[in-house]
Amino acid sequence: MSMYAVGVDLGGTKTAAGVVSGDGEVLFSGTIPTLSRDGSAAILDATAALVAGLRDKTADAGIAVGRVGVGSAGVIDAAHGVVVSATDAIPGWAGTALTAGLAARLGLPASSVRAVNDVHAHALGEAWTGAAAGTSSSLLVAFGTGVGGSFVLDGKPVLGHRYAGGHVGHFASPYACFDGAPLPCVCGGAGHVEAIASGPAILESYRRLGGSSPAADTRAVFALAGSGDGVAAGVIGMAAAAAGQAVGGLANILDPEVVLVSGGLADAGERWWQPMETALRAELLPALTGIPVRPAALGNTAAVVGAARLVLEPAVSAPAGYSSAQTSRRN
Amino acid sequence: MSMYAVGVDLGGTKTAAGVVSGDGEVLFSGTIPTLSRDGSAAILDATAALVAGLRDKTADAGIAVGRVGVGSAGVIDAAHGVVVSATDAIPGWAGTALTAGLAARLGLPASSVRAVNDVHAHALGEAWTGAAAGTSSSLLVAFGTGVGGSFVLDGKPVLGHRYAGGHVGHFASPYACFDGAPLPCVCGGAGHVEAIASGPAILESYRRLGGSSPAADTRAVFALAGSGDGVAAGVIGMAAAAAGQAVGGLANILDPEVVLVSGGLADAGERWWQPMETALRAELLPALTGIPVRPAALGNTAAVVGAARLVLEPAVSAPAGYSSAQTSRRN
Structure with missing residues (x-):
């Protein structure tokens, strides 16, 4: 078996790929815009x-x-390398035979191409050679345009029975409430973590609370906070506290060896990280005190490396809950 | 290898045991009061x-x-069969060498006795021969004196790196709030699911909201609700909604094949179950729609059967995250 594989990180706006060695090193890499408006083919x-x-x-x-x-x-x-569902970021992506389509175009056997959700690939990369390397379990939660996560157990991301596992942005947050009503969430529900703790939610909170300056995007809210805008600082602090409270609760439930927090907000500096970690630790049960909470380490290559891991070490990284589900269906 | 094992369910007030066959049938059983005030020995x-x-x-x-x-x-x-921590229900239980102590008293090799937390045993029993039999993953959440749970994946309860996994009562609930302040939780934190959705929390809510009759215990609150007491009916409905919202959020995160809800409150009838399930389903992502939500099926024998399973089929039920944690420590 070759000790090299190509890992691909296919997102709504860009697609990165790299040749990854059996040690997790990226030898060659490239990035293209994702042709998200042009259809699956x-x-x-x-x-x-x-x-x-x-x-x-x-x-x-x-x-x-x-x-x-x-x-x-x-x-x-x-199991089948097919896109079950996707957001409007890539219209028509749902239903795409992703691995079969790539294998055919590359002249490879179908079994040589595998796929998982990008957040699971991200977490798998970090668990392999990143901030969770050497651990037996890790929980990664990413706060950015959305809120997503992955629990990696014994080297395998827990994908879920319907491959929907890791939707950690969609449970109730006491912070996701305004004027006594739960805030609407992009999932169609309300009052969820993502509705208060995502990047877009910070911008919405700033506007909702009557921030005095026009803010074009979340980055602008951070800039306003940096220049002394109290409303901007307040909504960032609230979003960070909601994020930390959510991750702390997840840690109590899953008890991972290490917690990784990543995404655009985690990269935004102490203004977000400090209240996030304070709220996270306030939420922990005594048994969890001292659990390591770290930023992700691999940056943009994490998902490329993790995706390659899927085929470099399939016995290790085969998705948990999948193989036996298939077995039980055969029985 | 013998196809029979003894399973023991050791709780704060009573200890049940049974001889369990390789098919999960209980042949002989017995129950004694737990001598919880008399010390570990x-x-x-x-x-x-x-x-x-x-x-x-x-x-x-x-x-x-x-x-x-x-x-x-x-x-x-x-891994070591030792009690890491315990509540005041059994003073001095923490630190007890549970499996070694039993093995010595029974004249068995230490390797012939294994132990996990009772909620994990409960869930393992249900996953083996109960309401989750034949599934590849299940989430059980029990609402009673406390709120506990266990995620069983490929036949193994996810115990957590510090064996603290399954503390599903200790994440934030928007309902666990009164007069703008989070309700105190038995864990020392505040605003947690257990602070609003446990049996004792229902009694406290009734008293806090000025229920007109004296209520001696949670059962009395249910009786009052049954005889038309609006406050009693309200607090039960609120606790059930908090429970359902919490379990729905957990389902979004873990995507188990099936959800089991058990415990004293789940056994209390439609007055609790109906609002619980309504709130649970309201919380689900579209991908989870239609997920089976069932009461547990084995009643009091679930933990006995699950505990026996630990030693009847150790390769299957070895706690996830444990074996590799040990391995990585040796490396």
Whole structure:
């Protein structure tokens, strides 16, 4: 078995890929815009071309790479490599035969291409060579445009029976409330963590609370907070506290060896991280005191590395709950 | 290997044990009061005597039973069979060498006795022969004196890195709030699910909201609700909604094949179950719509059966996250 694989991180706006060694090192990499408005076939064509280019480069170095792992936006049926559902970020993505489509375009056997959701790939990368390396379990929660997460247990992301596991933005938060009513959530529900703790939620909170300056985006709210805008500082602190409270509660439930917090908000500095970690630790049961809480370490390559891991070490990273579900169906 | 084992369910007030077959049938059983005020040694003596009596009965039937599984109150280090921590229900229970103490008293090798927390045993029993039989993953949440749970994945309860996994009563609930302040929780925190959705919390809510009749216990609040007391009906409905919202959020996070809801409140009838299930389903992501939500099926024998399963099929029920944690420490 080749000790190299291509890992692909397919998101709503861009697609990154890299040739990853058996040690988790990225040898060659490339990034293209995701053709999210052009339909599934165009996305698969462009992704396959990106992967083929990397395979050519690697072949020039005398290395054959015959396996491809993909972390993709959307809910991904990891057993069949099919997109179960996806947001409007990629219209028409739901229903796409992701792994079969790529395998056919690359001339690879279908079994050489595997896929999971991108947050699971992200967490798997961090668990392999990143901030959770060497641990037996880790919980990663990412706060950015949305709120997502993945619980990696014994080297395998817990994908869930319907591949919907990791939707950690969609449970109730006491903070996700205004004037006595739960805030609407993008999922169609209300009062969820994502409705108060995501990046867009910070912008909405600022506008809702009558922030005095026009703020074009979440970044602008952070800038306003930095220049002394009390409303901006307040809504960031509230979003961070909601995030920390949610992650602390999840830690009590899952008791992972380490907690990783990532995403655009985690990268925004102490103004967010400090109240987040304070709220997180306030929520912990005595047994969890001292649990390591770390930022992710691999940056943008985490999902590429984790996606490659899917096919580099399939026995280890086969999604938990999947193999036996298949077995029990055969019985 | 013998196809029979003794399963023990050791709780704060009583200890049940049964001889369980490889098919999960209970052949002989017995129950004693837990000597919770008499210290660990007395509890172990009495438990060993209960187990020995069952082994004698089984021997009379020509069957040798050489293995014992225990589901015990408290946080249990399943690797070493030691009680990590416990509530005041059994003073001095923390630190007890549970499996070694029983093995010595029964003249069995230490490796023949294993233990986990009783809620994990309960869930394992239901996953084996109860309401989650045949599923690849299940989430059980029990609402009674406290709120506890267990996520069983591929036949193994997810015990957590510090054996604290399953503390599903200790995350934030928007309902766990009164006059703008989070309600205190028995864990030392505040605003948690258990502070509003446990049995004792229902009694406290009734008193806090000025229920017009004296209510001696939670059962009395249910009786008052049944006879038309609006405050009693209201607090039960609120506790049930908090419970359902919490379980729905957990389902979104873990995506189990099936959800089981158990405990004294789940057994209290439609007055609690109906608003609980309504709130649960309101919380679900579209991907989870239609997830089965069932009451537990095995009643009081669930933990006995699950505890026996620990030693009847150790390869299957070895606690997830444990074996590899040990391995990584050796590396």
